Amino acid sequence: MELGVKKIQNDSLSEEYFEIDHKSGLKIFVMPKKDFSGTFAMFGTKYGSVDTCFKLEGEKEYTKVPEGIAHFLEHKLFESEELDAFVRFEKTGANANAFTSFDRTCYLFRCSENFEKSLEILLDFVTSPYFTEETVRKEQGIIGQEIRMYQDDPDWQVLFTLLGGIYHNNPVKIDIAGTIESISKITAKLLYSCYNTFYNLSNMTLAVVGNADVDTVIKIADKIIKPQKPVKFEQIIPDEPDKVVSNKIERDMGVDVPKFALGFKENHKTGTRTAKEIVCASIALDNIAGKVSPLYEKMLSEGLINTSFSNEYFTGRGFSIPIFTGESKYPEKVRDKIFERIDEIKANGISDEDFDISKKRLYARELRSFNNIDDLANNIVDCYMNGYDLFSVFEAYKEITKGDVTDVIKNMDKDNSCLSIIK
Amino acid sequence: MEMKKLCKGVNFAYHRTNQFKTAAISFNFIAPLDEKASENAMIIHLLARTCSKYKTIFEMNRKLASLYGAVLSPVVSKDGENVVLSLVLNVIDDKFTLNGESICKQAVDLLCTCVFRPDVTLDGFVKENVEREKRLLIQKIESENDDKRQYSLRRMIEEMCDKEAYSLNRLGKIETIEKLTGKELFERWTRLVVNCPVQISYVGSADEQIIVDTVMTYFDQIGRKEVWPIRTEFVTDAYSQKTIREKQNVQQGKLVIGYRAGMTYDRDNFAAIKLMTMIFGSGTFSKLFTNVREKMSLCYYCSASLISSKGLIVVQSGVETENAQKALDAIRKELDDVKKGKFTKDNLKSAKLSYSDTLRSVYDDAASIISWMLSYTTASSFLTPEQIISMTDAVTMEEIIVAANMISEDTVYILESSKEEN
Numbered sequence: 001m002e003l004g005v006k007k008i009q010n011d012s013l014s015e016e017y018f019e020i021d022h023k024s025g026l027k028i029f030v031m032p033k034k035d036f037s038g039t040f041a042m043f044g045t046k047y048g049s050v051d052t053c054f055k056l057e058g059e060k061e062y063t064k065v066p067e068g069i070a071h072f073l074e075h076k077l078f079e080s081e082e083l084d085a086f087v088r089f090e091k092t093g094a095n096a097n098a099f100t101s102f103d104r105t106c107y108l109f110r111c112s113e114n115f116e117k118s119l120e121i122l123l124d125f126v127t128s129p130y131f132t133e134e135t136v137r138k139e140q141g142i143i144g145q146e147i148r149m150y151q152d153d154p155d156w157q158v159l160f161t162l163l164g165g166i167y168h169n170n171p172v173k174i175d176i177a178g179t180i181e182s183i184s185k186i187t188a189k190l191l192y193s194c195y196n197t198f199y200n201l202s203n204m205t206l207a208v209v210g211n212a213d214v215d216t217v218i219k220i221a222d223k224i225i226k227p228q229k230p231v232k233f234e235q236i237i238p239d240e241p242d243k244v245v246s247n248k249i250e251r252d253m254g255v256d257v258p259k260f261a262l263g264f265k266e267n268h269k270t271g272t273r274t275a276k277e278i279v280c281a282s283i284a285l286d287n288i289a290g291k292v293s294p295l296y297e298k299m300l301s302e303g304l305i306n307t308s309f310s311n312e313y314f315t316g317r318g319f320s321i322p323i324f325t326g327e328s329k330y331p332e333k334v335r336d337k338i339f340e341r342i343d344e345i346k347a348n349g350i351s352d353e354d355f356d357i358s359k360k361r362l363y364a365r366e367l368r369s370f371n372n373i374d375d376l377a378n379n380i381v382d383c384y385m386n387g388y389d390l391f392s393v394f395e396a397y398k399e400i401t402k403g404d405v406t407d408v409i410k411n412m413d414k415d416n417s418c419l420s421i422i423k
Numbered sequence: 424m425e426m427k428k429l430c431k432g433v434n435f436a437y438h439r440t441n442q443f444k445t446a447a448i449s450f451n452f453i454a455p456l457d458e459k460a461s462e463n464a465m466i467i468h469l470l471a472r473t474c475s476k477y478k479t480i481f482e483m484n485r486k487l488a489s490l491y492g493a494v495l496s497p498v499v500s501k502d503g504e505n506v507v508l509s510l511v512l513n514v515i516d517d518k519f520t521l522n523g524e525s526i527c528k529q530a531v532d533l534l535c536t537c538v539f540r541p542d543v544t545l546d547g548f549v550k551e552n553v554e555r556e557k558r559l560l561i562q563k564i565e566s567e568n569d570d571k572r573q574y575s576l577r578r579m580i581e582e583m584c585d586k587e588a589y590s591l592n593r594l595g596k597i598e599t600i601e602k603l604t605g606k607e608l609f610e611r612w613t614r615l616v617v618n619c620p621v622q623i624s625y626v627g628s629a630d631e632q633i634i635v636d637t638v639m640t641y642f643d644q645i646g647r648k649e650v651w652p653i654r655t656e657f658v659t660d661a662y663s664q665k666t667i668r669e670k671q672n673v674q675q676g677k678l679v680i681g682y683r684a685g686m687t688y689d690r691d692n693f694a695a696i697k698l699m700t701m702i703f704g705s706g707t708f709s710k711l712f713t714n715v716r717e718k719m720s721l722c723y724y725c726s727a728s729l730i731s732s733k734g735l736i737v738v739q740s741g742v743e744t745e746n747a748q749k750a751l752d753a754i755r756k757e758l759d760d761v762k763k764g765k766f767t768k769d770n771l772k773s774a775k776l777s778y779s780d781t782l783r784s785v786y787d788d789a790a791s792i793i794s795w796m797l798s799y800t801t802a803s804s805f806l807t808p809e810q811i812i813s814m815t816d817a818v819t820m821e822e823i824i825v826a827a828n829m830i831s832e833d834t835v836y837i838l839e840s841s842k843e844e845n
Contacts, residue, residue, distance in 0.1 A: 038784045086707035093776030112783035141720035148675035256565035292488045297481040306562045357488045364492030371443045
């Protein structure tokens with residue numbers, strides 16, 4: 001095996017992949033899967049909507065950027081002085097896309113043929129920025145419509161209303177695409193400043209999963225990616241008070257079926273949750289009101305919830321909230337039932353049976369994420385950015401105890417929760 | 424992908440593979456889309472929730488959890504003027520059970536128990552279950568109105584196809600659902616089991632005979648009668664040609680345009696019409712993306728799609744209300760250009776490449792395979808992804824122009840924002 005190539009494997013899953021420290025400074029992961037007809041590649045940077053105030057090491061002043069700029073940059077990177085990336089992908093047949101989340105931006109494609117050419121295009125366009133004031137102005141119209149679309153999306157709005165009710169200053173509460181007003185302040189110069197800070201190879205990673213091999217990926221990386229000196233940057237992370245902003249926020253959108261989200265504020269000292277913490281929280285939520293819990297059936301039969309009711313441990317760099325979400329004409333009653341159930345667990349603990357059933361159920365869900373090459377590539381990037389490997393979550397299921405799960409529930413403070421309602 | 428006929432109107436399609444960690448089994452009724460839509464939708468939801476063996480949601484969910492977190496979902500989808508009522512069971516593959524037990528057999532048993540052994544009394548389906556499912560289904564219908572993109576598309580179809588069964592909501596009507604009784608639902612369930620075309624599909628590593636044997640023990644006890652036909656009325660030319668405007672309290676307006684594709688059945692000139700639709704409006708190489716979105720910067724999305732099961736083409740866009748007319752004019756101009764042959768060889772090549780790539784990737788996802796295999800029963804003829812690729816490969820520029828000239832614009836639906844300033 002080549003120098004700088006490390007094999008990571010898991011016997012119980014019969015899966016393996018390779019971690020490569022490329023000479024350019026880029027971390028590359030390749031998971032060959034020969035029985036798949038396609039290949040999925042994802043090139044991402046640890047840069048998202050939460051990164052709002054930063055400076056490069058050695059610079060005097062911090063740059064405070066307009067809300068939505070990471071997402072705006074994602075749109076603009078597809079353009080170049082010559083051919084736009086989309087036009088180049090048309091020649092290969094690959095299906096290319098990109099997304100910006102709270103804490104990362106990723107560029108991706110899926111293809112069944114012409115993998116090498118498509119990977120060249122991906123690596124090239126992401127490392128070749130080209131912004132002008134004119135193209136920036138043009139994009140403001142398109143993104144303006146994207147923002148409007150999300151303003152009409154009650155599921156999106158119920159989440160951001162919750163984030164605004166939980167956090168005073170945490171930038172995760174900012175809408176990823178920004179506002180029509182904030183994006184009007186974006187300039188080509190600001191885009192370059194964000195690009196030069198966050199799109200350094202030392203802050204990025206490439207994951208390839210599917211019908212491809214390590215040598216091919218390294219060969220193309222050698223050809224396209226120019227070595228870079230790592231940069232260091234500093235960020236200002238605003239202080240966040242321990243308490244929520246409000247216990248309840250309602251907004252009127254005129255929907256037929258009201259939506260709600262109930263979240264509990266957590267105050268962790270470290271920025272990113274470990275694989276074990278994530279698994280514990282998922283089992284905890286499943287035990288409180290998951291599909292196998294008595295509370296789920298009770299609320300469904302009493303007409304308090306419908307089958308859209310679900311839970312999620314919403315977490316990323318610098319934020320974590322256990323959330324229950326769904327549709328209900330009586331969201332306050334749902335909240336009260338969940339509170340009661342939490343109190344009950346705090347008093348009596350979880351039964352062995354309940355614990356085992358949740359564990360088995362979620363283990364299967366984890367296993368399911370190994371079915372698709374796109375999920376796998378996404379998870380490899382996600383895990384790397386959070387500081388663990390692809391198999392950590394899967395392995396965490398084996399070592400978790402009932403005590404770990406009850407500890408999570410003990411920390412859920414109903415006085416420090418927020419109920420957001422879209423009516 | 425392979426298919427076997429099991430008994431009268433019952434097909435079994437399967438794809439054996441070691442590629443996935445989980446297996447998927449689905450049981451599908453293919454019923455006509457008609458005034459029975461409400462009953463149909465209620466039944467598939469009732470069957471998914473409880474059965475005579477697991478009488479409460481809690482018991483059922485515990486059973487699923489004990490089968491290594493199996494997931495059972497009811498799905499109602501439109502396929503032309505038919506409605507596909509599916510119960511889909513996802514379960515981990517036998518390779519991954521902790522003590523080497525076979526989950527596949529147990530899973531098929533559970534699925535069949537749900538379909539053939541519902542929880543019924545002398546009065547039909549249990550009243551409290553019926554009442555619960557009514558409430559859930561009505562909320563589902565209401566909640567779909569809150570998704571404005573989906574709502575606008577449905578409204579356009581309702582208007583455009585108002586004289587055809589295709590205008591009906593696949594989930595039925597709220598007023599009808601409210602009045603349904605357990606007895607009526609039981610009678611309808613009997614009809615589905617006895618007369619409705621059925622397809623069972625499987626993707627996974629197990630021997631397909633396990634599934635066939637289990638399923639047949641249930642069907643053997645049913646006297647299958649005359650099987651309902653599967654059909655769809657194809658209208659080749661636009662006839663209503665109306666413009667509908669509605670106002671709602673939304674930030675962004677929607678523009679939806681419905682076209683008749685000139686098809687007389689689902690495979691009629693399919694390859695040319697599909698590629699033409701792509702050049703016109705699906706994908707980043709399309710005219711709608713490059714001109715209406717990128718050059719005119721009018722919208723975030725503006726795309727065309729072909730519904731071959733009904734011979735329709737639909738353009739959907741989210742635009743500011745004040746720009747709706749401008750967008751409509753621009754979309755019409757782009758289609759005119761395709762009709763006049765104003766597109767390049769490269770456009771056609773891109774469409775072919777992109778579509779063949781999509782088709783090849785069907786094999787990489789169990790849900791896509793399941794959905795593809797349904798066409799064994801629903802389509803006029805079954806074609807593999809490879810067969811469609813070779814059909815599209817042969818399409819010429821001239822054939823695209825001919826296909827484009829077969830299209831006629833029918834109904835324009837505009838959802839306007841009633842907000843004065845947002």
